[in-house]
Amino acid sequence: MNFNSLLNFTVTERFLRYVTIDTQSDPSSVSFPSTEKQKDLGRLLVDELLAIGVEDAHLDEFGYVYATIPGNTDKQVPVICFCSHMDTAPDCSGKNVKPIIHKNYQGQDIILPDDPAQVIRQAEHPDLKNQLGHDVITASGTTLLGADNKAGVAEIMDACYQLMNHPEIKHGTIRILFTPDEEVGHGVDHVDIAKLGAYACYTIDGESAGNMENETFSADGARLTIQGVSAHPGFAKGKMESAIKIAGEIIAALPDALSPEHTEGMQGFIHPVAVEGHVETAGIDFIIRDFDEKKLNDHANVIRRTAERVLQRYPASTYSLTVSQQYRNMKNVLDEHPQIVEYAMEAINRTGLTARLCSIRGGTDGSRLSFMGLPCPNIFAGEHAFHGKQEWVSVQDMQKAVETILHLCKIWEEKS
Known part of the structure; x- marks a missing residue:
């Protein structure tokens, strides 16, 4: 199935909307979530999910968003979950983010207008070499952008929209989970694993398009x-x-x-x-x-x-x-369930990208979810230079992430 001709992407518009909501988490807080403002995005996501027909979408008292897209196949397909975090890092301000789209990037330095000292140079951001002709989104120079992880949130939301509007994409039951406080190490402290009832999960929180990460610190x-x-x-x-x-x-x-x-x-x-x-x-x-x-x-x-x-x-x-x-390193768990990673690699390849299996010099919500009984590798979201003012993501990479999610849903159905 060629998704390019099928889809009317909404990921960019969603992303531009989400990054303007300040969801910065606070490592010194003793509350959960660490900041109430994270729920502002959670409430918006619930409203948007309900509007596209996802009937059980809700925000719980801990700030988690849960939702279910019912299966549309007669096959018995394992339930899979897609997860991204709503908070942004404490390292750099996430207030009054002003996203800018730099269309048809051609390798030039990108000077951020609100602080011209912030210059995104290809020599310092080598992945920009893969973005020629793409539309690159940055912040304006005084804040982070929030692609980590609102790119992942927008990609999952667009995938939900596509699944609800294209019943010809066959899939099993899909669970959606958006978490607070990932950046301060508490993202899954209160996740209800039984409520999710999933066999496998995928965080959409990786860097370069094509990357598939099965190993953390x-x-x-x-x-x-x-x-x-x-x-x-x-x-x-x-x-x-x-x-x-x-x-x-x-x-x-x-x-x-x-x-x-x-x-x-x-x-x-x-x-x-x-x-x-x-x-x-x-x-x-x-x-x-x-x-x-x-x-x-x-x-x-x-x-x-x-x-x-x-x-x-x-x-x-x-x-x-x-x-x-x-x-702990999620590879210890994922190696016991090889098809979870294999299906994701195949999904990436079906988009026309070349899947690359990588390790993360860090951790994700998936690190802990894997040891809570929900094996969970990490798929690219396209985010780069996270936690700083030079953070960026491209429109085309976000669209490829949406395609990857849809292919992955389809592959689980095909192979069941």
Whole structure:
């Protein structure tokens, strides 16, 4: 089936509408969702789903959007789910986003008008080489765009629209899930897996068109607490051992080879993300990442050995390290269900793209969903340079993502 001649895409209009709604999540919040404004987008999505005939679309008290597209085939087809997150990253403002479409991109530098110092250059964004002739969407220079992950939201919404309007596309029951708080690590804390009742799920939250991701980091968090010795600074000689200075020395002594700025590909890292303290007590929060789960403990031991080496110069001071699990590599689960990834690869190829199986130097909602009993790889959404003012996505890549979702629905029906 040639979807190009069949579809009247709505993905661009939806995307331009969604990015103007501020849905930034807040890592310091203790509520769920972390910001109430995420529900503003959730309510709009429910209204739009109801308007196209998705009768059970609803927003629950936690800010999740659930919806079901009933199957239209006599076959017994496994229920599959499509998922994207509604929040944008805390790293950069998501308020008053002004999207701009740069039509027929021809390789030029893209200067963002509200801050001309923000220039999107092909040399710094090599994927732009694949966008010649495409229509590239950016923000105006003072905010992020929100393609991560409103591109995925818009793509799933357009796919819902197409499925409801084209009964000739045969498919089983399709579940839809839009989540809050993915960017602050809590995206699936309150997901009702039983309500979804799905065999497989696909997050639409990847980067380059054609990418299919079946592997994430395994991730731990760590808290290093340093107990120093406080003394009056006027009488501190030979007595004071400042926990703040000790913390700084420990951070400086960590090996560069295990820092994010010196790693790539399948290499893991140790990353101090926050420091707080006083002379007597200081704390360092770390994130520890590696594709090989067994290496997480090795990385934690690097922190321990570094702290012990520094503290040799501070005999009255001590430290403790607490490590907590965050998420695990979804490949461990997906390898037990190979058809979930294989069908997605075939769907991408049917759009005319070349499917590429990739690993993510990060995590997705799918990382945790996979270990909650819902195997969940990640399909491209076309988003690039996320979490910053130079974020961009192309219209044509978003349309290819819509086609991929539709082909995937069809493949599950064909092979059942």
